[in-house]
Amino acid sequence: MASPTVHIESAEQFNQLLNSSKIVVADFFADWCGPCKAIAPLYEQLSAQMSQPNLVTFTKVNTEKQQQIASAYAIRSIPTFILFRDGKLVEKVQGADPTKLQSLVRQISQESQNAAAGGSGSSNSGGGGTGSNSALGWRGAGLPRGYTDVTDQLEIPKTELLNFDEEFGNVRVLFDSSKPGALNGGKKTEKDWVVSDTDEQLLLFTPFMSVLKLHTLQITSVADEDEEIMRPKVLKLFTNRPHNLGFDDAEGETPTQLIELKDSDWNQDSTANIPLRFVRFQNINSLVIFVESGEGEGEKTRIDRIRFIGETGEKREMGKLEKIGDDSGA
Missing domain, CATH: 3.40.30.10 (Glutaredoxin)
Known part of the structure; x- marks a missing residue:
């Protein structure tokens, strides 16, 4: 054959x-x-x-x-x-x-x-909406009219998440295309979500493979039965950084956008559909998301999924191949 x-x-x-x-x-x-x-x-x-x-x-x-x-x-x-x-x-x-x-x-x-399974399933055009299945996988909220899910432009191997509890999921879980297990009902066999470790803060560095225009950030955080584990409340976003920030820098620097979430921002699929100040999120090659605090008196913060909504900009141009060395990964 x-x-x-x-x-x-x-x-x-x-x-x-x-x-x-x-x-x-x-x-x-x-x-x-x-x-x-x-x-x-x-x-x-x-x-x-x-x-x-x-x-x-x-x-x-x-x-x-x-x-x-x-x-x-x-x-x-x-x-x-x-x-x-x-x-x-x-x-x-x-x-x-x-x-x-x-x-x-x-x-x-x-x-x-x-x-x-028919990945081109329907999605809402409004900013609120409910979860949908598409070629890019599950989302906890519909797409704003005229924009698409550009999460697939994320350069996964170069992402970095600081202060996460290793007993739960790692950074790759945040961008998994499947529906969070906690929303599927029934018994959960894997902890496919992220929880902060020593305190409520998380620092996430997300580089992209092409230049993006970001319109909306979608964050899914299922309310946890453990009262010590909270949903995010205060977020700081920093654009076009070559690498992740330190926690002291993230707390002290002025962000590209400061976000404070309210209870009403979370929809029935436990997702906050966060509109960005679009004029500040043109030509984006990386984004740092700093979860500064959670919504209650707990000690840890939980995130199940993250999706980036916008449009792609410049693409890589075809060029000449540089000589490949002996670093063949043996």
Whole structure:
């Protein structure tokens, strides 16, 4: 039986696949790369198991023959695996690490299930609204008219969350495309939400893969049975920082926007739909979210999901591939 993996012969072919297949997985490799050869059988096995016409497509991109594509996605070491959804980069994994590749596979499985279930579900055009399922997954509030969910532009591997309790979820949980377990009803088997650790404060650094115009921030925080765990109340947003802030800096600096949430801001899906001062959130390449305090007298703060709503701006331009060194992730 022939392998379903598509070997990319041109940038045009690759772009056509990104447009025709809901989910595309790309293995960036080179013929001389030992680690690439070592993990290739596992990749082929996953391709055989998970490929679905027009839904999930596995591809291989030879970085020496397809330098234009490799440069466009900033491939600096090989092997590198990239997951695309609706033509947009969702996840990037570097190195021949079977554990990391299996983690990527779990995300592919989740993405394909969302898409197969009719991911283009309806969403409200108003700012309040209720949760919706779309190609980008679950949201706790509808979309403002004329704007889209741009959470998929987040560069997940470079995000950073400070002061979170490791007994609960980590930073990736915040941007999970699935509905929070606490809103699904029934018994919760995993703690798929974030809780602060030593006090009520959280510091989140979110870099983006393209320049954005941000219109709305959606934060989901399910009311916790533990009275010591609160919803966020006072937030400070800082734009275009090269890295995360320290807590002292976040408390002392003037934010791009200061937000104080009220009980009435939380809808039936436990989501606050926060409008941003749009003129201040043009040309955004990163956002720092500082949860300064919670809504009550507790000691910790909880967040289940975060979504960014707006529009994409500049895209990466195709260019020449820089020479790939020996940092092949072995």
